[in-house]
Amino acid sequence: MLIVMTAQATPADIERVCKKIESLGFRPHPIPGAQKTAIGITGNPGPIDPAEFEDFPGVAEAIRVSKPYKLVSREVKSEDSIVYVKGVPIGGPGLVFCGGPCSVESREQILTSARAVKAAGAQLLRGGAYKPRTSPYAFQGLGEEGLKLLAEARAETGLGIVTEAIDVETFDLVENYADCVQIGARNMQNYSLLRRAGRSRLPILLKRGMSATLEEYLMAAEYILSEGNYNVILCERGVRTFNDHSRNTLDLSVVPAVRKLSHLPIVVDPSHGTGKRDRVHPMGLAAIACGAAGLLVEVHPTPDHALSDGQQSLYPEQFAHLVEECRAIYEVLARRRAPEHALA
Amino acid sequence: MLIVMTAQATPADIERVCKKIESLGFRPHPIPGAQKTAIGITGNPGPIDPAEFEDFPGVAEAIRVSKPYKLVSREVKSEDSIVYVKGVPIGGPGLVFCGGPCSVESREQILTSARAVKAAGAQLLRGGAYKPRTSPYAFQGLGEEGLKLLAEARAETGLGIVTEAIDVETFDLVENYADCVQIGARNMQNYSLLRRAGRSRLPILLKRGMSATLEEYLMAAEYILSEGNYNVILCERGVRTFNDHSRNTLDLSVVPAVRKLSHLPIVVDPSHGTGKRDRVHPMGLAAIACGAAGLLVEVHPTPDHALSDGQQSLYPEQFAHLVEECRAIYEVLARRRAPEHALA
Amino acid sequence: MLIVMTAQATPADIERVCKKIESLGFRPHPIPGAQKTAIGITGNPGPIDPAEFEDFPGVAEAIRVSKPYKLVSREVKSEDSIVYVKGVPIGGPGLVFCGGPCSVESREQILTSARAVKAAGAQLLRGGAYKPRTSPYAFQGLGEEGLKLLAEARAETGLGIVTEAIDVETFDLVENYADCVQIGARNMQNYSLLRRAGRSRLPILLKRGMSATLEEYLMAAEYILSEGNYNVILCERGVRTFNDHSRNTLDLSVVPAVRKLSHLPIVVDPSHGTGKRDRVHPMGLAAIACGAAGLLVEVHPTPDHALSDGQQSLYPEQFAHLVEECRAIYEVLARRRAPEHALA
């Protein structure tokens, strides 16, 4: 159920509707739009009669939402959401580039990487301090030490930090240092972690699970929104199929599919999506061409010495070239389209 | 690396080798076998020279292990492991049947189910108190109340309890009530949860992830063993493919594949594996025929009124029929084979 | 549309209805059942009004068929079809075993194989004279020479011959020598070949395509039946998924799914379905346990010297053991079930 307020509705009108929703045992989610506010209703004590709200001042209409996901749906919010990470808008006009190594390995490595990706045009720095690894005997990240190094890189370069939280236990720590918390593919249906992310004050980058359907993916995002955190960025990173010519199969057609069903921004990770350095550039361009809001790219100053994922990491100059060509594509498409899509 | 002790090695010999391993910065895992003990070595400070151990008393040989998984491997332990859940052996001669509803819904429902599955020949009762659900708005289980009802069912019927822990936060609680803790498919690569399970005093039933390769699956089990808990039962429950004639594609050929590579027992869940009631019986029989140690089956006194997964739950009499035919197949195969496989 | 005749309908009644169907521009398919005959209607000039047939003598009812496949459907024929290959019934009580090498390589090889599979209890001999190979440079089979050797093996052993036709061009030739013509997985949607098979006087063994849904598979069989050949045996041989622990993923749950939707018999090929010798035995047993009518197994007198698929071929004594255990499972299940399933 969704209550759409009139353009003239006052904060008091909205407040009154929210109270009514709570009194029925549900949870209200006011979602301000450009013209008017909608109020999503979640929780499951039972069906609600739309008539309950029709006579409230400021209510335009009460409508049933047909999808299993509600708050992430375009039915509930028709305009694109813009999520800000350290002031950088994601999902509006323009593109966002987030680059950096798979994991933080040392002070020199992360500072060199940060300077390089900044020089290449990135606005955000990625790098894992906690790494979910298939083997219990593999390098699991530097932990808090890694977070501190990321903060140092931010202090020097001004780049916003995107880094992964792998469990509820270390979420607080990650939250203290990061500008955006990443939830990885393996944790896409770790519902306790999603709920914790939903109570965070930071934006969340939610990667798609390796065999998640689009509906499951949107439902995972719904978990975060349902706890009150509406700042979610989706990220396609390849799915698992019979294909053996690349590490995963990058499912770019999920980009227009997400954009049709949801107001949340979606970016693409062509590094994990292909697993091969020479595919990152063409697939990064393709992602932008089909409507992604930006890219998440593994960049390493010396890929051949990386502790993890070196074979899919770009050299800094390759990343610069990718950023440049993505912007050229974006610009040529934006120039041909409606003025509200003009470059920032 | 694996240190194989001689059949004459004393506890003191074993202790001495373990201390040496620790002094090198690694972790020793003594694994007692029928004839002799092997000591697995995990941890990653660097390579070890086998010569370091050759002169120790009681050491037969030091061998390199070729697989990425070590402790779960047949290379390390050649005999089948038998895991006991409330005294019921799993993985040895004989079959184990664990039946019950998808989730604990009420006192009457779980008690009726427990009596029914016991009467049908099951040794273990399953039922979820914490349910990982795709939607944040769906029924998430009764929580501790559900655990108490399971304990009550155990008290009345004597059945061992298998129930799921969905996060580290509630693991302690589940551990207080259960006889075996289930880790679900969505959490197969939730490494924090796996490590917690590795520190549990209870056996763990680890379900295969929806798109996990066999190696990833064994590595997930390795996480649990690497923390010191060697009582792990594997469970095939269907993987995700293009098939649309069943909810998942039950990959039974993983059963002989696991049995070749690992000493851990594997059971099959034909309920989630097919998602359709009329497939559970034939696929349950097939699972036993290809070597599964038992079945995990959804049984509900009134499937059409189940709060979840009703369409794949058996009626109690169907479950009794399944148990009976599985035992007939097991017996006819066991009778034809070597004496050590004779029925318990 | 399906016209069901009364139990008392005469051949003349049936003839009259068929003529009427033809006069409307459609094609009649009389399908005799145990009690009464049904007449399927195919062709697509447009919808038919059931009332057209209601007053004809001998007509019990005219019903619409809800599935896209008609002639293969249980809606049209509720009893199991039994297909005879050189007098051997497939799909009735009892099991059928068809063994032999991947391809006919020499006189000695095929005769040795034939004797061995016969001694092991097989009723049918398989072996390819025309091989569809991924590489144009690989061994493509002995052609007609291979067919002659198969005929010689039949003359000596009395085994029925199952061999593949890979195109319309060579179908006539295969038909001259074989007792059952196999259509391979790669040709499952080669509609010209299916139509040719539909005009054959021989039974057809139709293998499931590597990524065919159940509906596509049944539609492929429908092509054959729609041309008038109702003697079709289905065969599951593994589908393509992300799994890398076996060559294909044997989808045994398609066996009960086919048996629910169609009256056609289904057998299983655990050799291609797994691609590994040590999986063939357990998966063969599983296939019988879940209801397959028999097995198609690669057997080679000296697998290590086979020109193709040696690593998945059984030694003759392994095949004998498999046949024996399959029969034991079948017998123990048949003994417990209704009398009409008693052993032949």
Added chain:
Amino acid sequence: MLIVMTAQATPADIERVCKKIESLGFRPHPIPGAQKTAIGITGNPGPIDPAEFEDFPGVAEAIRVSKPYKLVSREVKSEDSIVYVKGVPIGGPGLVFCGGPCSVESREQILTSARAVKAAGAQLLRGGAYKPRTSPYAFQGLGEEGLKLLAEARAETGLGIVTEAIDVETFDLVENYADCVQIGARNMQNYSLLRRAGRSRLPILLKRGMSATLEEYLMAAEYILSEGNYNVILCERGVRTFNDHSRNTLDLSVVPAVRKLSHLPIVVDPSHGTGKRDRVHPMGLAAIACGAAGLLVEVHPTPDHALSDGQQSLYPEQFAHLVEECRAIYEVLARRRAPEHALA
């Protein structure tokens, strides 16, 4: 094995090497390059000693080819192949657009479509006269009547005709009317049809099979080249995965993968690749961005009245918009790159 001739080698030198290859029981494939000719060797009587050729005049070197495919490999021919369809180059600088309806339905429909796609900037017209259909009861195409209508559309518009041959029987007929013969996804491993295509005088558009690996796909093309027809265009059209948000999963990363391994041009069919009209535009742009040589697009004057695939067909004005934006992307990328990629 591959014999690379010197830049100074004469036709007589080449002839002499070919004769020698034939005398050894193999088949020579001279492949002229920009600077020098290479001679591929196929056929399988056994290994060849490179020394056999070293002393021949004009021979630069004899090298072993490491891939199972030879003639399609970049190892054998390092420059991009350009395939001409009615004078239109595919695989060189510039883009090719082939548009038209799924099937030829009527004179008016195909003429209207041809005029519309030409006006939109297409150089080629597609449309099926023979349709491989899942159901034997579905519309199978107009046959030769459809071919004649395509020829009429060519006569009026000058567009080259791309149309499918579904079997060897009708190949001659298709060859008489078409400018390029399409082999569909279901026939990608119909080796008899591939061999027939290899003996055609026309270029072949070979679509990727629904679950073909990249190697299988290149091997299918190798069948055509091995018969002497080197004019093959590859076409990605979506593969089958667990995804349900689109009809198939468009695997765009195969585009750079093909371009790395093979000299053959590759185009993309975003219509079948997505199955939804609103995805065709973004995925078409993405295909060009990642390096496809052009697009194959379903366009219908009145998609809602199409006899097949209407839901994935573009309206003519949508197609015009797509062509325009693809060219803008191509141009902006070409302008930034080396001069040899400049627009034609």
